[in-house]
Amino acid sequence: MTAEGRRHVEERRTRTRALFPRGGKGNEEHGKVGLEHLKRAREEKEGGERNEGSVRAKAKWREEYEYAASVAEARRDGGGGSDPASASASASASASVEAAAAGPSSSSGSRPGEKGKGKKASGLALALPPASKPDGGAREAGAASTSLSTFSAPSASTHEYSASVIRRQASKWPKPVWHAPWKLYRVVSGHMGWVRSVAFDPSNSWFVTGSADRTIKVWDLASGRLKLTLTGHIEQVTGLAVSPRHPYMFSCGLDKQIKCWDLEYNKVIRHYHGHLSGIYALQLHPTLDLLFTGGRDCTCRVWDMRTKAQVHVLTGHDNTVCSILSQGTDPQVITGSHDSQIKLWDLVAAKPMTTLTHHKKSVRCLGMHPKEYSFCSASSDRIKKFALPSGKFMHNTIQQQRSIVNTIACNDDGVMVTGADNGNVWLWDWQSGNRFQEIETQVQPGSLDSENGIFASSFDVTGTRLLTCEADKTIKFYKEDLEATPETHPVRFKPPKDMKRF
Template sequence: MSQQLTTQPKTKRPDARPHSQWRLMRVQSGHTGWVRSLAVDVSNQWFASGSADRTIKIWDLPSGTLKLTLTGHIGSVRGLAVSPRHPYLFSVSDDKMIKCWDLEQNKVVRHYHGHLSGVYAVALHPTLDLLVTAGRDATARVWDLRTRQAIHVLGGHKQTVSAVLTNECKPQIVTAGMDATIRLWDVVAGKTMAVLTHHKRSVRTLAGHPTEYTFVSGATDHLKKWKLPEGTFLNDFDGHDTVINTVSVNHDNVLVSGGDNGSLRFWDWGSGECFQKLDSIPQPGSLDCEAAIYASTFDRTGLRLLTGEGDKSIKVWKEVEVEPDE
């Protein structure tokens, strides 16, 4: 008599809710290098872009007009963070520097020294005056904004730390590394609370949901969704088969992922279904290898998406209501 194999029933995901389609609204040019980082101000009136041309540009969000160019870094500007409580912009770069710009004076007012190599990621804590940076020296560092002192050096990754995420709940810091791991940290003790090893390839990007204690991680093999604070794996987002450089999620439960080949995928956060596929068109004169999407962020309303790309442009995408067929 043959033995019958039984399998555990899969957890049923919620049905995908309808979403509007997204279309390209505007292309902004001005940088002379790959656009590696983006950050939108809390007022939703302007945003900042950082580039391989070593500059930071401040743009008017409604019109796309260039307002200001900040110079001072001597390497590619890899990460930007705008403070919601102070008139400060933080930038990190391949030149190992972490700079705090006073946007009322348009100059650098603080430096944070400590990283031994290029700095790839930066995040501000939502409730505490803490700055978190991470980079090629395989560490993340937690800084006191005012004293410029390093509170913790978070070591444990074996390779470059490519992304960092902060959260109000514990663990309050999440890091992702080229060693294919994600680490959850206790910000008070400065110690690892959990190591997530589900990815098999380098984890390049993280994004937290704006209202839930959940986040998504992007790598070459998959997009994966997790629950905080314990780091429980929830589900995969399957189908974006390229190196994923950037992910963003808005209040309307739209997740977007940007790939190394210029592809954009739009996903329903709850069900994990892909509801739209787009390919960004490189600007005339660009090389084929400059099609990559390196950075993305939604504006504060979640109705516009900004992407920073290898063709040196910033593209603005907008939600478009699709009329039903008659």
């Protein structure tokens, strides 16, 4: 060992003996003095490291401050110093920058140099867009709103982060439209059996109903009085339609008969023969002299109403065709069946264009919006909305009507009504599929409690009155409550988390 080394060891021994003397009085006091000396030495060492880290932090924040100040000054000069709005915005930006720059000095008591304990701090700088010209012209796209940029403060640790905002994704579900609730204002009785079908006169002065008592009754719409009773069917009358271009009315029933009635003489003038079993659906083409019928023989037949000729037989369903829609553009015919399928037909080729298999239960009714190019299908599993002409699935209704839906109708205001076999009438917003009202019909005296189903429903030509045909042998009239407001009857809407694709 060299002389310098021996001298160094001797100094350490002397210092240790002075701090911790062996034996003698005051040993405990000497020990305390030694511990305080070591603690003071450690604090001096850490204070040096802290001061060094604070200096580095201040230098970094000073650079950020100078950069932000230069940006604010450049934008203030570019936006015109005479603009008071620009001057106030630049002043607020400078104040924000100075407050951010003062951050490290105000927190100099922290210990960023300590491993694993350095606190990460993030500063916020307000980046303002250039002020608009006095003439009101826009500077550039994207400079119309104030943006908030973030930067992270340096720390002794090697990991740095920047604050970020995660925005909640907006719901894609259509927002519902407010509709006034509907109320019952009239009940008409006269049939001796279930009321199975209803149709309105194009002039909106009368309507007709078909019943299980094998009769067709004509009623005055304004007063609800019975005007006429037509007989001729030998089974239940399941379908009715009134021609908008001819003084004809068409009816069909479970007796496999299709009749054309002359409304001027109230007599049958034509019969259409061809179905092999009972007929459940009847529809008229809106622009052509064509008649569509569907029945238990799993076919949809197309008739020329003038010559009684059968134009096409649309085959492809595996069960009863119980609902038909018709429109003036392709697909001109849409059918729903108990085989849970919906078919969109090419009327010229008499072949299906598209087959929709979204339902798992029988499709008992179809409904089309009077103005929109879309339609709805109702089943005991779901009520679904489809777009035309492709038949693309749009969405389900939000709530589920857990019953067998027999009828569906829609008016120009976007109010859709569905009637079920349990006697409930549900009113929906067509756009969003949100149910805004549920009406539980009351069974009329003289009927069994079990006979409270709804078989048919329809809006009048104006869409302001709703008629339901029920199993208690009555026809019920509904109209909007004119005293209702969005404040008294607010929309209760809770969109689902995701839009179902099937």
